[in-house]
Structure formats: structure tokens, C-alpha cells
Amino acid sequence: MLEREGALAFWLLVPTLALLTLFIAYPFVRGVWLSLTNAVVGEPGHFIGLRNFTKIFDDSIFRTAALNTFVYTGVTTVFKLALGLWLALLLNRHFRGKAWVRAFILLPFIIPTVLSTLAWKWMFDPTFSVFNWLFWKLSIINSRINWLGDPELAMASIMTVNVWRGVPFYAISLLAGLQTINPDLHEAAAIDGANRWQRFWHVTWPLLLPVTMVVVLFSIIQTFADFQLVYVLTGGGPANATHLFATYAYQIGIGTGLLSEGAAISLAMFPALLLVVVFQLWYIRRVENR
Amino acid sequence: MAEFDRRKFLQYSGAGLAGILASHQAPVFAQAGTVHWIKWNDFVPASDELLRKTILPEAGKALGLKINLETVNGNDLQPRVTSAIQSGTGPDLFMLFNNHPHLYAASAVNISDVAEAIGKAQGGYYKLCRSNTNDGNKFMSVPWAIIGGMIAYRKSWFEEVGYSKFPETWQQYHEAGKKLKAKGHPIGQTLGHTFGDAPTFSYPYLWSWGGKEVDEKGKVVLDSKQTLESVKFMTAFWKDAHDEGGLAWDDTNNNRAFLSGTICATLNGASIYIETLRKPDQYKTDSGAPMKTDILHSPLPEGPAGRFGMHTFQSHMLMAYSKNQKGAKEFLKWMHDPKNFDAWFVSQKGFATPPTQVWEKHKMWNEDPVMAPYKVAGRLGLTPGYAGPANRKAAEVLTKYIITDMYAKAVQGMAPEAAVKWAHEEVSKVYNGA
Secondary structure (H helix, E strand, O other): OOOOHHHHHHHHHHHHHHHHHHHHHHHHHHHHHHHOEOOEOOEOOOEOOOHHHHHHHOOHHHHHHHHHHHHHHHHHHHHHHHHHHHHHHHHOOOOOOHHHHHHHHOHHHHOOHHHHHHHHHHHOOOOOOHHHHHHHHOOOOOOOOOOOOOHHHHHHHHHHHHHHHHHHHHHHHHHHHHHOOOHHHHHHHHHOOOOHHHHHHHHHHHHHHHHHHHHHHHHHHHHHOOOHHHHHHOOOOOOOOOOOHHHHHHHHHHHOOOHHHHHHHHHHOHHHHHHHHHHHHHHHHHHHHO | OOOOOHHHHHHHHHHHHHHHHHHOOOOHHHHOOEEEEEEEOOOOHHHHHHHHHHHHHHHHHHHOOEEEEEEEOHHHHHHHHHHHHHHOOOOOEEEEEOOHHHOOHHHEOOOHHHHHHHHHHOOOEOHHHHHHHEOOOOEOOEEEEEEOOEEEEEHHHHHHOOOOOOOOEHHHHHHHHHHHHHOOOOEEOOOOOOOOOOHHHHHHHHHHOOOOOEOOOOOEOOOOHHHHHHHHHHHHHHHHHEOHHHHHOOOOHHHHHHHOOOOOEEEEOOHHHHHHHHOOOOOEOOOOOEHHHHEEEEOOOEEOOEOOEOOEEEEEEEEOOOOOHHHHHHHHHHHHOHHHHHHHHHHHOOOEEOOEHHHHHOHHHHOOHHHHHHHHHHHHEOOOOOOOOOOHHHHHHHHOOHHHHHHHHHHOOOOHHHHHHHHHHHHHHHHHOO
8 A cells, every 4th residue: 555655645644634633723613613602711602603703893902902913013023024134144244253143143032932021021120120220320311211001112112022032033044045145146246346235135135035035924923923922021001002912812711711702802813814824925936936 | 368369369450440440430549639729829928838838738637638739820820720621620729819700600619518617607708708709699619818908108208298197088198199209209009900909909999989880780880970080080199199110010019119118108918018027137218227117007098989998809619620529628628627727827917817707806916006907808898890799790890900991091191081981881891791
């Protein structure tokens, strides 16, 4: 039997299929089902159609969380890409201690998120913030900055931490992409009289684009569904100003015990993510086929 | 010695195994042995230590059980109970806060026999303990303790601005706080999403102005003149007298801020004072005296509708999925026996007030006058959802932090009318929804 290619392929795929079914397909289908019932913790509930979805779209906190998620993902992605690319270009040069610097750059990405976020929480602490202490000592401020207590500043703070954590991923992935570009191309462009910017824009960037798209795709998915960072820093506060889809779903589903409504909130991010994924995969294929 | 050959061994073990399989139950010695109890990390760490080192080993000996105690941050109890119920496995006994037992009623064992017996033997439960744990037909959990919420304040600082007695009304508190903030010692109060200090302030504050989420018949009446007055007052009070960082505080921030000498007063359990008793050399006043000599406690000030309180309340739920319900019940009975409960109660030094009235007579209350206000905490407190019952809907409003957020939104700049309207709509969705 193993000599027939089709059968062999099938049997080799079985473990992966089983794992995907068990850990991806089943929870997803169950989540969809849950969102169509009125289940609360400890009570299975019964089918109620789309009532949970109409309820959440009528919920002002949900609308805030949805808007926050888009802003949070959009702003941090731009910063992560710009800073990550800049860092990758710098790291692609030759300098002494290159290997060490590259290893250190990865630190924010390697440290468990909860741990590093707790450190940030101390730095943003309303009473004992080290930033406030520093600015005060430098006579830049004369009253405390309310990092996590002011709605706009709280949002800016969580974005800052997300960018800090995400830049290394961009930098290292883009660096790997940069290293696959043949130096001859740069040389040829230089001989033809292209300046630094022209070489970047007409040689580096087009060749780096497929890698960039994949990195951005992963990053958007992860940022869109971010949870730990916001949960640790603000818990969605002050007064729901920093709730994202995931943290609000958690508060409703796990905190308040309204499992079906929590599932509906989680699923609400699915269409947006699906669109992003479909668009980017289509774009990557187009670039590759050129 | 009787001969025990291979054949006999197989016969006996085979029969035993068949018996176990037929009864679908593990042998008694394997299943009755352990009770898994989960509770919060006590703000008086000495009490958890006492439980681990002395009380639980004694209980184990007396009952022939092993009690596994697990302690977690108070904010993590709800996620834990939800996942335990959904997966049908987890700790046998869960500590729950306030009216949360109403949220998990379907997954609780009817524990009326244990709770009623304790209440009857110990002078009766306080009203708030009963309404948080009893749905009218049965007890869903056994009342454990009331963490009295009082304002801890720095006596000397209030004296400096002309208050030899703690302010009686919100207006006086506002004036005092304004003067103290100008001197660099604001009032510290959280309006964040945290289980204890946020709702135990925002609910009684609302009630003291005459506002409430529902009336006695369960009709949502939050959007009222009284509520609006309370929100308007709060916006100025916050700006003039409070540490504005409080919007991002959890239950531990005010303890740290008070102990580091940055705030003059905060609503809290007695944990701040108890910590200063424990470490007199570490916590000092500006003049170098131990901070414990400069702390007093007071109930929340009075509003136009009177003086109110809402204390963090704890009870223990025996989970329906528990494989050792008998053992867990026996443990609860043993633990609440005054002979055994006494050592734990004394170790709390008044941080926890027991749920039954007989404990008001305990000599511990005479030892330290600073702790005396906590003795009667159980008599004063109301339950979330007042003037309605402390039911599932009230628990939902509480866990969504709607009342606290109403004030938080207003102090962040939303018009008071809009904040009240927003909260009224959110509360209505909970009470009138499916």
C-alpha cells in the first residue's frame, strides 16, 4: 500500500490533519456554535440565532474595543515596520560586535511577554513611575504624568510597549531577507550612477517586498488578537478606554461568565482578519509570479 | 502465616478490579483523601502561613484528609472558577467574592445543611452574608468573612488642616482633601477595574447620594437627579482632592501609595495598618515616628441620603463536579467550628470580620482601639444591586464595573449627564436583556 504515492501521502498527512482538527477546527466550530447560543458558565444554553451579535453591536464598550483594535494594530504596525526596517538595514552593515548586537536586539522578543510587561507596568506606575522620576529630576515636568490613568496616554503606553516588543521580530526577519539580496545588484546599480536612496527604492525594496508582506501578515494577526500586554498593563481600563477584542471578550466571557457573548465578541474579529489574510496572500502570489 | 499463592492473588485482584469497574468508582481510599481549596492571597500573609503550617495539618489529622491549599491573586479567582466549571474539573472548594455565587449557582452543591448549622450555632449571619450566598431557597456557598472597608487616614495630616475628627460629610471630606492635595498629600482612591476597593467605594458613594441601580421591584432607576448630583460632585472632588493616578490602580496600589507616604487617606481593608504593625521600623512618618501611631480608621462620609458601606465579602462554594463533596463538607464544618476558626480569626487582627454575630464579643476587638470600627462592619454593609436583590443581574453589573466606570468616565471629562445616561443604558441592558 505504501508504494502507492496517493495513499502514502494521505497517511503522512493524517497526524497533521488530526492535530489541526483537534486543536484548530474543533475549537473554532465550537466557538461558532457557542456564539449562537445563550450559554452562560455552567449552563449549556440553547440556540438563539444571531441575538448575541445584535447585542454586541449595540454595546458601546464593544464598539470602543473594535475601534481600539484597529487603531492599535494600524499604528503599531506602521511603527514596527519602519523601525524594524531601519534596524535591519543598520544590522546588515559590517561593524565590530555584530553578532552580539544582533543577539541583544532579539531580547524584547525572547523575554516572556507577561514578564517584560510587568516591568513596563512598574515604569508606568501611577505613583512610582521611573519615567516620571527621571523627567522630574531633569526638570522637564513639575507634576506626575498619568501614564495608565489617562485614556489617550494609556493607549499610547500600550502601543509603545507593543512596538518595543515587536520591532526585533521585524528587524531579524527583514535582515534575513536583506541577506538573500545579491550584492552584485547593488554594485551594478551603483556603477550605473544610482545614489543610496535610489538603490534602496529600486533594488532593495522590491526584492524585500515578499518577505515584508509575510512579516506584516503575521504581525497584524498577532497584534489584532493581542491580549497579554493589555491585560497586564491596564486590564482594558481606565473605563474601558484600552479594551481590545480579546480583552473585552475575556472580561465578558470569563469575568462575567457570559460565555456565548464572549464567543461572539471573539468571532467578530474573524471577518476582518480573514480579509487581511486573503488580500496579503493574493498580493504575495502576484509579486512572486511577476 | 496463610499461604498466598499466585492463583489466589489473581483471583482476589481480578475480583477487586471487576468490582471497581462495575461500580464506576475509584476505591474509597484513593478518592476520599484530598480536598483542593483555592482562595485569594491574603492581604495578611501571616494568616495564609498559619493555615499552611498549623491549621490545615491539624484538619488533616482530625478528618483523615489532605487539604491542598492554593492561593491566587483575588482578580484571578473568577477566571479560575469559570474554566473549572466549563472543564468539569478543578478545586473542590472555591473562594468567591461578593455576590458572585449567584453567577455560578448552577454549578454549586446545595450547602444549606452546613451553612444553616454554622449560622444557627453562632448567633446568626449578618444580612449581607445571607443575601450574597442564598438565592431564597438554598445556600450556594458558605459565608467565610467580611473584609471591612473603612477609610485609613493619617491623623496628623488631617489635624494640620484643621480636622481633629475625620470629616463627617462628603463636602467636608472634599474641603479637607483639597487642602491636603495642595500640601502634596492627596486622597488615594481607585476607579479602575479591580474587585475590591473600586466597587466598595463607588457603590456606597452612589447610595449615600440617594442613587441606586434598581428600585425594590427591580426597575432600573439609575438615571436620577440623585445619581447626577453624585457624579457632578465627584468630578470636582476628584480633580481638587484626589491622586489622579487612581484611575489605573488595582487593589494593591493604594496600599503602596499610603505606606510610602504619598496619600493622606484611602478606602481599604485594614491591611495598611496591619502592615505598619508588622514592620514598625520600615514605615515611618515625616518626624520619624512609627506610621502605625498616625493611622486611624473611619467609615465613608455621609451623603444627603445617609451613610452607607459595602464590604468585600468572601464565601466558599463547593463545586458540583467535586469528587470529594463529603470530605469538603466535613472540612468546612471543621474549619468553621469556633475552636478551629479562632486561631485564623485572631491572626487576621480584625482585617476579616467573621460572618456571624457571635464574634463581635471576641476579646480580640478590645486589644487595639484602631481596629474597633471593623468589629461591626457586618452590620453596616449592603450588597451590590441594592435596593434590589444581590442576584445574577446585580453580579453582572458588578463584574462589568458599570457603576465604577460611570464615575471614571465623568472624571476623565465626559459630561456628567452623558456618563449617567451611558451607565443607565448599560445597566438596563443587563436587567432587561435575555
